[in-house]
Amino acid sequence: MIIGITLIESGVNLFLITLGYRKGSVAPIYTSSSGGIMALPVPQALTLTSIVIGVAVLALMLSLVIHIYRHYGTLDVRHVRRLRE
Amino acid sequence: MTEMSRIVRTITSIAFPFSMIFGLYIIAHGHLTPGGGFQGGAVVASACAMILVAFGSKWTLKKIKEQQLSVLESVGAICFIALAFFGLIFGIAFFNNFLVGNEFLFGVIPKGLSNINTGGVLPLMNFAVGMKVVAGLFVIVLVMAYATSEYKQNPRGGHK
Amino acid sequence: MTITIPDYMPALIVAVPLLGAFLTPLISKINGKIRNGFVIFILLVNTALVFLLSYDVITNGIRTYIFGSSQEVTLPIVRILFEVDAMSVFMGIIISILVLISVIYSWAFMEKNTGLDKYYTLILLLTAGMLGMVSTGDMFNFFVFLEITSIASCALIAFWTHHAESIEAGFKYIVISSIGALFVLFSIALLYGQYDALNIAILSDAIQYTFLDKVALVLLVVALAMKAGIVPMHMWLPDSYGKAPSTISVILVSATLASLYGVLRVIFTLYGNVLDVVTRDIEFLNIKVMTGQWLGWLIILLAIASILVGVIMALRQTDFKRLIAFAAVAEIGYMFLGVGVRLASVFVENGNGLTVVHPGFGDTALQGSVFHIMNDALDVGLLFLVAGAIYYATRELSLDKLGGLARNMKYTTIFFLIGLLAVSGMPPLNGFASKLIIYETTFQLNPILGIIAILCSILLLATFVKVFHSIFLGPPLPQYKEVKEVPKSMLLAMGVIAGLIIFIGLFPEIIYTNIVQPAADALINYSSYITTVVGGI
Numbered sequence: 001m002i003i004g005i006t007l008i009e010s011g012v013n014l015f016l017i018t019l020g021y022r023k024g025s026v027a028p029i030y031t032s033s034s035g036g037i038m039a040l041p042v043p044q045a046l047t048l049t050s051i052v053i054g055v056a057v058l059a060l061m062l063s064l065v066i067h068i069y070r071h072y073g074t075l076d077v078r079h080v081r082r083l084r085e
Numbered sequence: 086m087t088e089m090s091r092i093v094r095t096i097t098s099i100a101f102p103f104s105m106i107f108g109l110y111i112i113a114h115g116h117l118t119p120g121g122g123f124q125g126g127a128v129v130a131s132a133c134a135m136i137l138v139a140f141g142s143k144w145t146l147k148k149i150k151e152q153q154l155s156v157l158e159s160v161g162a163i164c165f166i167a168l169a170f171f172g173l174i175f176g177i178a179f180f181n182n183f184l185v186g187n188e189f190l191f192g193v194i195p196k197g198l199s200n201i202n203t204g205g206v207l208p209l210m211n212f213a214v215g216m217k218v219v220a221g222l223f224v225i226v227l228v229m230a231y232a233t234s235e236y237k238q239n240p241r242g243g244h245k
Numbered sequence: 246m247t248i249t250i251p252d253y254m255p256a257l258i259v260a261v262p263l264l265g266a267f268l269t270p271l272i273s274k275i276n277g278k279i280r281n282g283f284v285i286f287i288l289l290v291n292t293a294l295v296f297l298l299s300y301d302v303i304t305n306g307i308r309t310y311i312f313g314s315s316q317e318v319t320l321p322i323v324r325i326l327f328e329v330d331a332m333s334v335f336m337g338i339i340i341s342i343l344v345l346i347s348v349i350y351s352w353a354f355m356e357k358n359t360g361l362d363k364y365y366t367l368i369l370l371l372t373a374g375m376l377g378m379v380s381t382g383d384m385f386n387f388f389v390f391l392e393i394t395s396i397a398s399c400a401l402i403a404f405w406t407h408h409a410e411s412i413e414a415g416f417k418y419i420v421i422s423s424i425g426a427l428f429v430l431f432s433i434a435l436l437y438g439q440y441d442a443l444n445i446a447i448l449s450d451a452i453q454y455t456f457l458d459k460v461a462l463v464l465l466v467v468a469l470a471m472k473a474g475i476v477p478m479h480m481w482l483p484d485s486y487g488k489a490p491s492t493i494s495v496i497l498v499s500a501t502l503a504s505l506y507g508v509l510r511v512i513f514t515l516y517g518n519v520l521d522v523v524t525r526d527i528e529f530l531n532i533k534v535m536t537g538q539w540l541g542w543l544i545i546l547l548a549i550a551s552i553l554v555g556v557i558m559a560l561r562q563t564d565f566k567r568l569i570a571f572a573a574v575a576e577i578g579y580m581f582l583g584v585g586v587r588l589a590s591v592f593v594e595n596g597n598g599l600t601v602v603h604p605g606f607g608d609t610a611l612q613g614s615v616f617h618i619m620n621d622a623l624d625v626g627l628l629f630l631v632a633g634a635i636y637y638a639t640r641e642l643s644l645d646k647l648g649g650l651a652r653n654m655k656y657t658t659i660f661f662l663i664g665l666l667a668v669s670g671m672p673p674l675n676g677f678a679s680k681l682i683i684y685e686t687t688f689q690l691n692p693i694l695g696i697i698a699i700l701c702s703i704l705l706l707a708t709f710v711k712v713f714h715s716i717f718l719g720p721p722l723p724q725y726k727e728v729k730e731v732p733k734s735m736l737l738a739m740g741v742i743a744g745l746i747i748f749i750g751l752f753p754e755i756i757y758t759n760i761v762q763p764a765a766d767a768l769i770n771y772s773s774y775i776t777t778v779v780g781g782i
Contacts, residue, residue: 001420008427012434019438029118043437046385050430052123053392057423059225060396064403064416066232071409082410083417083484155270162267169260172313179256180313 001077002061009054016047088141097139104132112215116204122211126218133223142230154224161217168210182206254298255310255327258337259377261291266369273362281352284365288348291372292341299334303763307777309382318778322444328382330774331763335615336379336506338760339622342745343499344372350630350738351492353731354637364404371397371496375503382778384433384515385443387507391429395422395472398500402489414484421481425468432461432468445515446778449771454519454536465511466540472504474577476551483558486570491633494566495626498573502618505580509768512540512588517771521591541588544581549697551578556701559708565635565642568712569628572668572705576621582698583614583683586690587769606686612765613682616757620667620675620749627664627742631657634731634739635716644715651717653728658717660739665713667746669706674750678757 020040028038065075072080088094111118112125137145169180176183185205201208265287273280302308309318310327318326348368355361374393381387399422403415437443439458440451452458471478482501486494512520520537555575562568590607634657635650636642651658663674670680680702688695730736749756767774 005420005423005427008424012427012431015431016434019434027119043434046434046437048123049385049389053389053396055127055222056396057392057419060399061416061419062229063225064412064419066229067403067406067412068409068416071412080413080416083413083488159267159270163264163271166260166264166267170264173253173256177315178311178313179253179260182313 002058002065005061006054006058009050013047013050013054016043016050019043088144089139093139097135101132101136104135105129108132109215112211113208114201115211116207117201122214123218125211126215127222129215129219130222130226133219134226137223137226137230142227142234145227146231149227151224151228154220154227158217158220158224161213161215161220164213165210165217168206168213172206184209250297250301252308252316253310254294254301255308255329255380256312258291258294258298258380259327259373261287261294262369262373262376266366266373269366269369270362273365277361280362280365284369285345285348285352287369288341288345288372291376292345295334295337295341295376298329299338299760302329302334303331303759307767307773309777318780320447320779321442322447322778325386326382326444326446326778327380328446328774328777329380331760331767332506332509332615332765333380335619335760335764336503337376339502339619340372340375340379340499343495343622343626344368346626346630346738346742347492347495350495350633350735351490353734354492354633355490358405360404364401367397367401368496371401371500375500378503379506382445383443384436384445384448388426388430388433391472391504391507392423392426394500394503395419395426398493398497401493402485402497404490404493408488410484411488414481414488418481418485421478422472425471428464428468432464435461444778445510446775449515449517450775450779452516452518458516458519462511462516462540466508469504469507469511470547470581473501473508474551474574475547475581476554476574476578479551479554479574482574483567483570486573486629487564487567491566491629491636494570494629494632498622498625498629501573501577502622505577505618509584512584513768514771514774520588535591537588537591541585541590544585545589545694548578548581548585549694551575551581552698552701556704556708559705563644565644565647565712565716566629566632568644568708569625569632572628572708573621573625575701575705576617576625576668579680579683579698580614580617580621582687582694583610583617586610586683586686587614590690606689608765608769609682610686610690611768612757612761613679613686615765615768616753616761617679617683619756619761620679620746623742623746623749624664624667624676627660627739627746628668630735630739630742631661631664634735637731637735638728639725644712647716647722648719648725649717649721650725650728652721653725654717654730656730656736657739660743661713661717663743663746665706665709667750669709670702671706672750675746675753676750678750678753 020043022037022039025037025039026034028041028044068080069075074080108125108129110125111120111128112122115121115125172181172183173179182205265284269280269284272283298308307328307330309329310316311318311322312325312327314324348365351364355364358364371394374390374397377390378387378394381390396419399415399419402418403412405411433443435457436448436452439455440448442448442451467478474482486497489497516536520540521535552575555571555573555578559568559571559575562571587607587610590610591603632642634654635647638654639647639650641647667674667676670676680698684695684699687698
């Protein structure tokens with residue numbers, strides 16, 4: 001489950017970065033740039049924020065998994081089901 | 086978590102300062118080249134995690150306690166929000182870049198190729214965020230290693 | 246009296262809890278009581294700031310704040326903009342009252358736990374996240390605050406790490422919540438790619454109804470409604486509310502209401518211009534279907550399902566807090582019912598041209614819905630605090646094992662009675678005022694829906710009377726002979742909320758005309774939100 005969420009997050013981040021591409025542009029670094037059109041830097045800042053949030057969520061989920069293993073003895077989600085209707 | 090063999094420990098001791106210097110370079114040049122607080126902090130934290138993996142969690146916990154890292158993290162966070170409030174007190178708005186234009190600290194306005202003495206509040210905020218990220222990620226990895234190693238020593242079954 | 250407040254006030258209501266959250270680990274190394282006092286002081290200051298800001302916004306209009314530069318609004322806007330209007334301060338008042346009451350309650354409730362410095366840090370971080378979520382005017386900033394809220398609340402749900410069920414509930418919550426937030430990010434990326442803007446006002450001005458916009462609308466509404474707890478996405482709600490510490494359940498109520506605010510902001514402000522666009526023209530039946538209509542009927546369908554599922558599942562429960570959680574699901578259904586009635590009640594008159602008519606009862610339905618947000622937060626909050634008091638006294642929450650507690654805990658019984666009557670909509674308490682508005686307007690749209698709403702409210706009353714009888718009445722059980730009343734700080738917190746409930750119930754006019762009607766008007770007349778930023782259409 002955690003790997004799946006990481007995959008979704010990587011996909012959304014990739015989508016967010018590719019929104020900034022303009023045809024024939026270079027990386028938007030101002031120091032010693034080679035001139036020409038630059039790609040948009042705003043989606044890169046948004047993606048960076050999203051990666052940081054993804055790291056925090058991943059750390060939290062892994063800590064919860066450590067606790068679940070200690071209580072239930074198994075990591076199979078079909079057996080971690082004490083809360084039913 | 087137990088420690089690894091002698092070869093791994095030696096190479097880790099050699100490679101650790103280089104990784105840290107590289108990470109600090111990324112943090113410090115955040116306003117000129119790609120990088121900044123979080124990216125450089127992640128590199129330094131992964132260097133620290135390399136130490137943890139090579140030397141074992143017991144040895145690392147003797148050298149650094151979790152309390153000290155927690156204090157470092159809080160100090161980094163307070164520096165960041167204090168810089169934001171200084172933008173309100175000394176400048177015109179919250180998060181304002183109030184150091185641009187003065188001669189003393191980071192205030193030079195660049196023309197063309199820029200040196201590191203530019204950018205105003207940005208390098209200071211990069212350092213604060215870098216400190217917080219290093220402390221935060223390192224304490225996460227340290228506590229996870231300690232928790233799983235303690236579980237191996239006294240395991241509890243699937244009761245309760 | 247005119248109080249001029251400084252123009253950086255919208256930033257302060259988010260920055261002050263954040264500063265408190267970063268200072269709390271250092272202060273808690275000194276002493277435990279100093280840390281508690283510091284947290285309550287920060288929350289009192291923040292509540293005072295929110296009240297000042299709300300007084301100013303309701304009397305003077307929308308207030309904006311640009312981060313990091315001078316306050317003139319010039320296009321193009323490249324910085325983050327906080328835009329506080331009447332709906333934002335309405336949610337801000339509810340959030341700050343609930344968090345303050347919960348922290349006062351948890352002085353005695355969480356006293357014997359360890360790791361309390363992390364508890365208070367996370368509560369302050371959660372407050373900053375929720376207040377930022379309701380007062381921002383920028384879509385990506387809304388996403389960041391949404392994620393801060395969900396991470397902090399997940400860590401608080403799993404706070405009692407020695408209970409296995411709390412960990413499982415926290416894990417379910419973070420998985421569902423993070424998938425929902427990633428889909429919100431995907432929709433924001435879609436909108437950004439098309440219009441090159443992240444500001445809500447600029448996006449709302451520039452939106453044309455292309456296919457990608459429809460995809461973004463559906464994803465946003467579904468993901469944010471999932472965070473608010475609508476059937477069929479409600480699965481995390483009974484687990485999380487039922488297994489978290491009781492003070493955290495109260496704060497979680499305000500977090501789900503902040504997500505409900507997100508749904509309202511997206512539908513009424515971001516897509517406000519396209520709600521009256523005719524999307525499908527069925528010629529031979531001479532019907533024109535508008536966006537607002539199909540969206541409204543979809544929301545009405547989900548709301549009726551929530552009410553039915555919430556009430557019917559609540560009848561079967563034997564765990565006290567899980568039962569209150571299902572009642573909370575039903576109440577969220579009532580709020581969405583009012584919103585859906587407002588959206589679905591427009592129709593097109595085929596006179597000489599095509600004029601879009603909004604009948605009057607639609608606006609009243611939205612006002613009833615917004616009023617119900619405040620009433621429901623207070624009622625369900627009081628019920629959770631009573632559950633916490635019972636857990637503190639007897640360490641037991643199952644309805645099978647409790648009984649006869651009214652002799653020992655007199656004040657708690659009275660508070661539970663007030664909460665019971667308020668949740669099921671009995672006069673003269675506050676639930677009656679808002680639910681009556683929802684019943685009447687739903688009946689005018691379609692009589693069957695109104696009848697279902699009234700019947701489910703009666704079923705909720707029956708459920709809670711059963712709970713009251715089984716916990717408090719009955720013969721005294723031998724194992725509860727030495728159960729004492731809970732400490733004074735918990736009674737004070739419950740008493741404040743009960744007093745507010747009775748006050749709103751007896752004088753609903755004061756709250757309704759001064760706070761609720763400006764909030765609902767700010768949603769319906771969305772153009773003032775846009776012209777504050779874009780400056781004259």
